[in-house]
Every structure is written in structure tokens, then in C-alpha cells.
Amino acid sequence: MAKEMTAELPVKQKTIKNLTGDFSSDKLGLRLAALINTLAVPILLLIVWQILSGSGLLLEVILPSPLKVVKALVKIISDGTLAKDLAISGKRVLIGYLWGAGIALILGVVSGLNKVVERVVSPIINVIRQIPLYAWMPLIILWFGIGEVSKELIIARGVLIPIFLNTLQGIKGVQVEYCELAEVLELKRSIFLRKIVLPSAVSSIFTGLRLGAGNAWMAVVAAEMLGGLTGLGYALMKSREFLWSDNLIALMVVIGVIGVAIDVILHQIEQRSLKWKRKTVK
Amino acid sequence: MYVELKNVNKRFGDCQASDNVSFGIEKGKLIGLLGPSGSGKTTILRMIAGLEKQDSGDIYINGSLVNDLSPSQRGVGFVFQNYALFPYLTVYDNIAYGLKVQKKDKEYINKRVTELLELVNLPGLEKRYPDQLSGGQKQRIALARALAPEPELLLLDEPFAAIDAKVRQELRTWLRETIDKIGITSIFVTHDQDEAIEVADEIVITNLGKVEQVGDPVNIYLYPKTPFAAQFIGKSTIIDDYDVLKGFDKEGDDTRAIIRPEFVELESLNSVKGQDPSYEDGIVEQSIFRGHYFEVILDVNGIKIKANSQLVNGPLKAGDKVRVLVDQLYILDNESTRVVKNKSRDDSGQYFI
Amino acid sequence: MATKEKTGIVEKILRCGIISWIIFFTLWAFAAFNYDEIFLPSPIETWKALVKVISDGTLGADIIASLGRIGKGWGLAILTAIPIGLLTGHFKCVRWLVEPLLNLLRFIPAIALTSMFLIWFGVDDKSKVALILYAAFFPILVNTIAGVVTTDKSLVEAASCMGAGRIRVFFTVIVPSSVPNIFTGVRLGLSSSIICVIAAEMLVGGDGLGYLIQSSRMYYKTSWAFAGIITLALIGFIADRLLSFVGKKLLKHFGVK
Numbered sequence: 001m002a003k004e005m006t007a008e009l010p011v012k013q014k015t016i017k018n019l020t021g022d023f024s025s026d027k028l029g030l031r032l033a034a035l036i037n038t039l040a041v042p043i044l045l046l047i048v049w050q051i052l053s054g055s056g057l058l059l060e061v062i063l064p065s066p067l068k069v070v071k072a073l074v075k076i077i078s079d080g081t082l083a084k085d086l087a088i089s090g091k092r093v094l095i096g097y098l099w100g101a102g103i104a105l106i107l108g109v110v111s112g113l114n115k116v117v118e119r120v121v122s123p124i125i126n127v128i129r130q131i132p133l134y135a136w137m138p139l140i141i142l143w144f145g146i147g148e149v150s151k152e153l154i155i156a157r158g159v160l161i162p163i164f165l166n167t168l169q170g171i172k173g174v175q176v177e178y179c180e181l182a183e184v185l186e187l188k189r190s191i192f193l194r195k196i197v198l199p200s201a202v203s204s205i206f207t208g209l210r211l212g213a214g215n216a217w218m219a220v221v222a223a224e225m226l227g228g229l230t231g232l233g234y235a236l237m238k239s240r241e242f243l244w245s246d247n248l249i250a251l252m253v254v255i256g257v258i259g260v261a262i263d264v265i266l267h268q269i270e271q272r273s274l275k276w277k278r279k280t281v282k
Numbered sequence: 283m284y285v286e287l288k289n290v291n292k293r294f295g296d297c298q299a300s301d302n303v304s305f306g307i308e309k310g311k312l313i314g315l316l317g318p319s320g321s322g323k324t325t326i327l328r329m330i331a332g333l334e335k336q337d338s339g340d341i342y343i344n345g346s347l348v349n350d351l352s353p354s355q356r357g358v359g360f361v362f363q364n365y366a367l368f369p370y371l372t373v374y375d376n377i378a379y380g381l382k383v384q385k386k387d388k389e390y391i392n393k394r395v396t397e398l399l400e401l402v403n404l405p406g407l408e409k410r411y412p413d414q415l416s417g418g419q420k421q422r423i424a425l426a427r428a429l430a431p432e433p434e435l436l437l438l439d440e441p442f443a444a445i446d447a448k449v450r451q452e453l454r455t456w457l458r459e460t461i462d463k464i465g466i467t468s469i470f471v472t473h474d475q476d477e478a479i480e481v482a483d484e485i486v487i488t489n490l491g492k493v494e495q496v497g498d499p500v501n502i503y504l505y506p507k508t509p510f511a512a513q514f515i516g517k518s519t520i521i522d523d524y525d526v527l528k529g530f531d532k533e534g535d536d537t538r539a540i541i542r543p544e545f546v547e548l549e550s551l552n553s554v555k556g557q558d559p560s561y562e563d564g565i566v567e568q569s570i571f572r573g574h575y576f577e578v579i580l581d582v583n584g585i586k587i588k589a590n591s592q593l594v595n596g597p598l599k600a601g602d603k604v605r606v607l608v609d610q611l612y613i614l615d616n617e618s619t620r621v622v623k624n625k626s627r628d629d630s631g632q633y634f635i
Numbered sequence: 636m637a638t639k640e641k642t643g644i645v646e647k648i649l650r651c652g653i654i655s656w657i658i659f660f661t662l663w664a665f666a667a668f669n670y671d672e673i674f675l676p677s678p679i680e681t682w683k684a685l686v687k688v689i690s691d692g693t694l695g696a697d698i699i700a701s702l703g704r705i706g707k708g709w710g711l712a713i714l715t716a717i718p719i720g721l722l723t724g725h726f727k728c729v730r731w732l733v734e735p736l737l738n739l740l741r742f743i744p745a746i747a748l749t750s751m752f753l754i755w756f757g758v759d760d761k762s763k764v765a766l767i768l769y770a771a772f773f774p775i776l777v778n779t780i781a782g783v784v785t786t787d788k789s790l791v792e793a794a795s796c797m798g799a800g801r802i803r804v805f806f807t808v809i810v811p812s813s814v815p816n817i818f819t820g821v822r823l824g825l826s827s828s829i830i831c832v833i834a835a836e837m838l839v840g841g842d843g844l845g846y847l848i849q850s851s852r853m854y855y856k857t858s859w860a861f862a863g864i865i866t867l868a869l870i871g872f873i874a875d876r877l878l879s880f881v882g883k884k885l886l887k888h889f890g891v892k
Contacts, residue, residue, distance in 0.1 A: 041735040130868040134834040138852035218744040240750035259742030353795040360796040366789040370811045370889045380797035411888050
């Protein structure tokens with residue numbers, strides 16, 4: 001499935017899943033064992049961390065103790081700042097994602113089906129891709145100011161590339177295999193698209209959507225760090241300025257956890273909705 | 283016995299890959315492990331090499347018990363179905379691998395590699411890489427590589443399965459000659475009857491993890507010990523009531539038997555030989571031309587039998603009437619077979635005056 | 636017949652992408668015409684800026700600065716991630732230690748760590764290099780592990796039968812077999828490094844292409860920012876192609892395509 005173009009992100013994601021095992025197929029006992037295994041080492045590290053902090057070997061500022069981090073976390077949850085920041089960042093992610101995904105899906109599908117369109121669109125997308133996400137930020141900020149729109153646009157840019165590439169790949173991948181069959185059977189174009197192309201391409205598209213979501217989350221944090229006065233990214237910057245290390249780490253943990261959660265949830269949705277595919281196709 | 287397996291058992295999850303396997307192999311012989319897919323033959327080979335560990339039972343190589351030895355300690359050469367050549371090493375380095383492990387000096391390695399390339403008929407390919415070789419060449423290099431460290435035993439796992447049919451034929455004969463030249467004890471695994479019969483000194487037939495029969499090919503063909511062996515080697519038909527046929531009386535409780543087409547004599551209705559009373563009538567149901575003979579399905583007294591008809595007898599087609607004599611058959615009881623000859627053959631062998 | 640020939644030529648033109656570039660430049664020039672230079676410099680203005688920045692040496696200095704950081708960060712990532720990856724893939728106990736950390740850290744993007752690194756290393760080159768190291772580390776590690784784990788078992792078995800012990804098998808079979816995967820990881824690491832160096836330079840400042848782009852914007856020298864972005868894109872493109880080429884030449888027989 002992953003050819004040159006998309007070899008980048010999909011390979012990275014796929015191999016991690018292989019390493020830790022696909023939980024959906026394991027028996028309960030093995031699942032539990034795997035869960036314990038995943039948590040054991042971090043918990044051990046946390047304990048070591050706490051001990052080191054307690055012994056005074058670590059500078060408060062550099063690495064506050066886990067307890068302090070937890071206290072900071074509790075504070076931002078209870079006084080509502082976390083919720084507020086989350087809501088703001090979340091809203092941006094959602095809007096940016098929807099725009100980016102929408103455009104990427106349309107472009108991807110049309111390019112996949114029509115060679116002429118592909119020839120025109122692909123080079124443009126490639127150029128956009130060559131310019132790293134972060135390099136786009138100053139431009140977007142320049143043109144659209146330090147407001148909501150520019151952040152959403154940055155997210156859209158981050159989301160556009162993986163979704164477009166994976167969608168294109170998915171549609172093109174189908175064509176080679178089933179196109180001839182459809183020609184022989186003289187299927188109507190609409191039926192061909194609906195019953196053959198779409199179901200086959202769906203798994204690639206889902207992968208793209210999931211990767212895009214990961215990118216979106218990353219992009220919103222970055223965008224908020226580079227400009228603006230609200231959101232989780234800004235909160236990170238502020239914590240650094242005031243040297244609130246415990247707050248900083250707490251925020252980082254939240255960002256990481258939400259990133260994991262997004263990926264896991266999307267992966268589950270992907271697995272469930274494609275269950276029919278794994279049973280029937282192939 | 284040079285290689286011996288005693289009561290070896292191996293289970294993979296629900297599947298009993300080896301079920302109380304015991305047999306021995308003499309030094310210098312080329313043995314074929316023959317059986318259908320999943321019969322356990324590759325498992326046996328891998329256990330001998332040490333690549334799998336048996337659940338119970340003992341394996342001896344050259345008199346020593348090797349149960350606890352790792353593959354690197356057993357001195358066994360192994361040739362894989364997919365060649366397993368190191369793609370990042372040249373042919374020279376591939377063959378030299380085992381010699382480097384043995385810490386042989388450069389001169390010796392040079393000599394040995396050249397020698398082996400000569401043996402496998404591929405001189406001059408030292409600097410090539412595996413991806414520049416054909417399937418047949420790769421397998422020969424794999425053989426050279428396995429032989430380089432002078433192992434005591436050579437094991438081959440379906441060595442020709444991945445090779446084109448035509449090349450396979452040539453390689454089979456070539457393998458037999460080469461192994462004869464070196465004189466090394468060898469065991470190879472195959473699911474191809476013809477290959478086993480042609481190449482091996484002796485055959486071990488496996489089925490569902492059990493050893494069905496051990497012996498040389500001709501022996502197994504003429505005297506199959508189990509129904510499976512009888513059906514696996516050579517073509518045959520199973521019939522339900524053999525006493526319906528002329529010349530056979532019911533013996534004991536068993537009614538089923540196996541008939542080999544080679545032991546069915548066919549004569550045309552009008553021939554002199556066909557008039558002999560020991561022959562009976564039969565009708566041709568189906569006739570398939572096989573290039574140098576006709577494979578026919580006969581209806582004899584309601585029983586269907588496969589037989590071969592030589593071209594000399596002229597072409598046969600469905601509906602033709604013929605005279606049939608079954609020379610011998612194998613009566614099946616559950617676990618074994620026994621050969622029974624046609625009663626009318628009990629006399630001196632002359633049928634007509 | 637005539638139509639077929641016509642499509643032939645049209646196909647060829649489309650194939651080399653010229654049409655897209657022509658459309659692109661035309662649109663750009665047209666749009667720039669309607670807008671202020673500060674907002675959207677025209678292709679010509681960008682070109683002029685590029686020339687200026689090259690000739691007075693700032694671009695050169697910034698490129699060197701950025702490349703230097705990429706080199707250090709990416710280089711360090713290669714030196715640390717490959718050995719750790721090899722060990723993790725091969726030894727179950729190492730994997731038990733590393734995998735959980737890997738799965739948790741994977742989701743904290745380098746950019747989020749910037750603040751943390753700034754506290755730890757100060758507003759210094761070190762923090763930027765550390766960020767690049769972090770960003771490049773994971774792709775290299777993950778792909779190295781994948782390389783080890785997907786080694787063809789029959790190669791390992793063949794080596795064993797020829798007398799090779801575990802350690803020899805590791806160095807003569809597993810490591811060479813993993814090379815194509817390691818190389819993929821290294822390539823991904825390079826692209827991550829380039830992405831990250833920009834972010835790091837933008838956030839931390841000092842010098843480098845990221846800083847050039849960011850500060851140009853802030854001082855409203857948009858044509859300079861454009862020039863910087865174009866340079867950046869070119870560098871990324873060339874670097875990747877170069878690496879790919881070198882890899883194919885040197886590592887052909889290891890399976891690198």
C-alpha cells in the first residue's frame with residue numbers, strides 16, 4: 001500500500017503498531033499483560049524521578065518533581081484554564097481540519113480519477129509540501145494576521161498534504177486492479193465509483209485522515225506558539241517566560257495524551273468501520 | 283544408522299506436526315521425505331537441523347545425541363526453499379561464510395570456493411551478487427555454500443519448489459550426480475512423487491505427522507504397507523467389493539482394495555489372449571489420451587477401474603467392449619495392505635493351450 | 636489519427652509539469668500586481684531580494700548556520716538512534732524498556748518541547764540542536780527497529796547452520812539486512828530535521844533560515860521572507876534527492892532502492 005510518495009508517515013506509524021501488537025486481535029489475558037508492560041516502565045521511571053527530586057539533586061526549575069507537576073495539573077483543571085485553552089485550541093483544530101480535509105479529499109479524488117487534473121495539481125501540491133509547515137507560518141500570519149483564520153489555515157496546510165497523498169494513492173491503487181474488470185462488465189461510471197473505487201480506496205483515505213489529525217494537533221500547538229495570545233501553545237510559551245516548569249510539563253503531558261487519544265480513537269473507528277472490508281475483500 | 287530419530291513428537295498449538303516419529307538413515311544414502319503439505323516432513327528436517335526443538339524423543343547424528351545442541355553446533359548443511367542467499371554479499375562471500383566462521387585462512391578459502399563453484403558447474407561467478415543470478419543458479423550456489431564447511435549431513439527443504447518446471451528436471455538429475463560425487467549423507471523434503479522416486483535411494487512417506495512407510499521406491503510401490511502409501515505412490519483406484527472380480531475370493535472381513543492400472547490387463551474382444559476364461563468382460567466408460575498411452579476407466583461388473591491401454595491395441599473410445607484381467611490387487615484393512623494375486627495365476631502361468 | 640497525435644503532444648507538455656509552473660507564475664505575478672509589495676511581492680521583487688541577500692552574504696551565513704544545526708542534530712540522532720534501535724529490535728529485554736517510552740513520547744511533537752528545552756539549555760544553539768535531535772531521533776529509531784524485526788528468518792537460520800553464533804549472526808546478518816530500513820529512517824530523519832530547524836530558529840531566534848524568514852516578516856521585508864522560503868524549499872528538495880542518490884549508489888546491494 002505505501003509507495004514512495006507516502007512512504008514517509010505511514011511507514012513510521014505502521015511499524016509502531018506492529019511492534020506493540022494489534023490489540024484488537026489478542027486474547028484478554030495477553031491484552032492485560034501488554035497493558036501492564038506498557039505502563040510498567042513509565043511508572044518505574046516516575047518513581048525514579050520522584051526519588052531524584054526528593055533528594056535535591058535536580059534543580060526545581062529544570063525538572064520539578066512529579067508531585068509538583070500533578071499539583072500544577074490539578075490547578076489548571078480546577079481553575080478552568082485548561083478547559084478554556086483546550087476549547088480554544090480544539091475549536092481551531094476542528095475548523096482547520098475540516099477545511100483541509102475537505103479540500104484534500106476533493107482534490108485527491110478528482111486527481112485520482114482524472115490524469116489531466118493530477119498532472120496539474122500534483123506539482124502544486126509537491127511545492128506546497130516541499131515548503132515545511134513552519135515556514136508557511138510567517139507568510140500566513142503576514143497575510144491573514146495573528147487571528148483565528150491564520151491558525152486555521154496553518155492547520156489546514158498541515159492536514160492537506162497527508163490526506164491528499166493518501167487519498168490519491170488510494171484511488172489510483174484501485175484503478176489499476178479493478179478498472180479492467182469494470183470495463184469488461186461495462187459498468188456505469190457512477191456504479192463503478194460507488195461500488196468499486198470508493199470501498200477499495202477507503203482504507204488509504206482513513207490512514208490519511210488519521211495522519212492528518214496527528215498533524216493538525218501538532219500544527220495548532222506550533223501556530224499558537226508562534227503568534228497569538230490564546231490556546232495551549234501560547235500557554236506553553238507563557239509558562240516558559242515565567243519559568244513555571246511544573247505547569248509546562250503538565251501542559252506537555254496533556255498535549256501528548258490528547259495526541260495519543262486522537263490517534264487511538266481514530267484507529268478504532270478505522271478498524272471498526274473497515275471490519276467488513278477485511279472479511280469480504282481479499 | 284547414521285541419523286536416527288526415536289519417538290520424536292512435536293506439537294504446534296492444535297496441530298500434531300510429528301507423532302511418534304522413528305526411523306533411521308544409513309551413512310552415504312540420499313533419503314527423500316515425501317508427503318502432502320502439512321504432513322510434518324519439513325518439521326522433521328528442521329528438528330534434525332536443530333531449527334526446531336522436539337517436545338519429546340531423541341535425535342542422533344553419527345551416534346551422538348544432539349537434542350541439546352544448537353544448529354551451529356550440529357555440523358549440518360541446510361539448503362532452503364527460497365535459497366536464503368545473503369543478498370548483500372557476493373557469491374564468493376556467500377560460499378565463504380561458513381569457512382570464515384571456521385576461521386580458515388585466505389588461501390584455503392580461495393581454493394575451496396573455486397573447487398565448489400566447479401562442482402556446481404558455475405565457475406567464474408565469484409563477483410556476482412545473488413540478484414544477478416537465475417533461480418537455478420541461486421540454488422546451486424546455496425548448495426555450494428552449505429557444502430563449504432564440510433558438514434556431516436546435508437539437508438534440503440523442497441530445494442526445487444521455487445524453480446521453473448523445465449529447469450527442475452535438469453537440477454534433479456544434477457543433484458543426484460553431485461551428491462553421489464561427494465558421498466555425503468543427505469535428506470531432502472519434497473511433495474513431488476516423481477522427484478522422490480527419481481532422486482532418492484530410500485523414501486520416508488509422511489502423513490499427518492506420522493511415518494507411513496520407509497523403503498526404496500520400487501519396494502514401496504510393489505508392497506505398500508498402508509493404504510496411504512499405496513495411494514500416494516503411483517496411480518490407483520479404490521474399489522469396494524473386490525470379490526466381484528474374476529479370480530478373487532473374499533478373504534476375511536475386508537472388502538476394499540486398491541488396484542494399480544499397471545496390473546490390469548486389457549485385451550480387445552476378439553484377440554486370442556482375450557478368449558482365455560480367466561478374462562472377463564468390461565466396457566470402456568472414458569478414454570483419455572496421455573501422449574504415449576490411453577488412460578481408460580473401465581466398467582467391470584459394475585465396478586469402475588482405471589487401466590492403461592497401449593497404443594498397439596489401437597485407440598479406445600467410450601462404449602468399446604474389452605476383455606479384462608486384474609493381475610493383482612492390494613486388500614485394504616484399516617492399517618495395512620496385503621498383496622493378493624489373481625487365483626487363475628496360481629498355475630504355471632500359462633493360460634491357453 | 637490526428638486527434639491521437641494531438642493528445643500525444645498535449646500529454647508530453649502536461650507530463651513535464653510546465654503548465655502548472657506557467658499557471659503558477661502567471662497567477663503570482665497577477666496577484667502581486669494588485670497588492671502592495673509588503674503584502675505580496677511579485678516574482679521579480681522576490682528575485683531581486685534573493686540576489687541581494689546572496690550578494691551581501693546574509694543568505695550564505697544563514698544557510699550555513701541552519702545546515703550546521705541540521706548536521707549536528709541529525710548526525711547525533713543517527714549516532715544514537717541506530718545503536719539503540721538495533722539493540723531494541725534484537726533483545727527482548729531492551730525492547731521491553733524502550734517500547735513503552737517510544738509509544739508515549741511519539742505524540743509529544745518536537746515543537747511542544749521547545750519551551751522545555753529553552754529552560755534546560757538556554758537561548759542557545761544547544762536548545763535548537765537538541766530539538767532537531769529529538770525530531771530526527773524517532774523516525775530513525777522506529778525504522779531501525781522495523782529493519783531488525785523484519786529480517787528474513789531463513790537468513791538467520793542459514794547462518795546458524797553454518798556455525799555462526801548469536802553475536803556473529805547479529806553483526807553479519809541482522810545488521811546488514813536492516814540497512815534499507817535504517818536508510819529510510821535516516822531519510823525521514825533528515826526531512827524532520829529540516830522542518831524542525833525552521834521552527835526552532837523561528838521560536839528561539841539568533842540566525843539561520845528560519846530566523847531570516849521570521850524576522851523578515853516582522854520587519855515587513857516580505858520579499859526577503861519569500862527568498863528565504865524558496866531557498867529553504869530548494870535545500871530540502873536537493874538534500875533529499877542527494878541523499879537518495881548516494882544511498883542508491885553505495886547501498887545498492889543492501890537492497891536500498
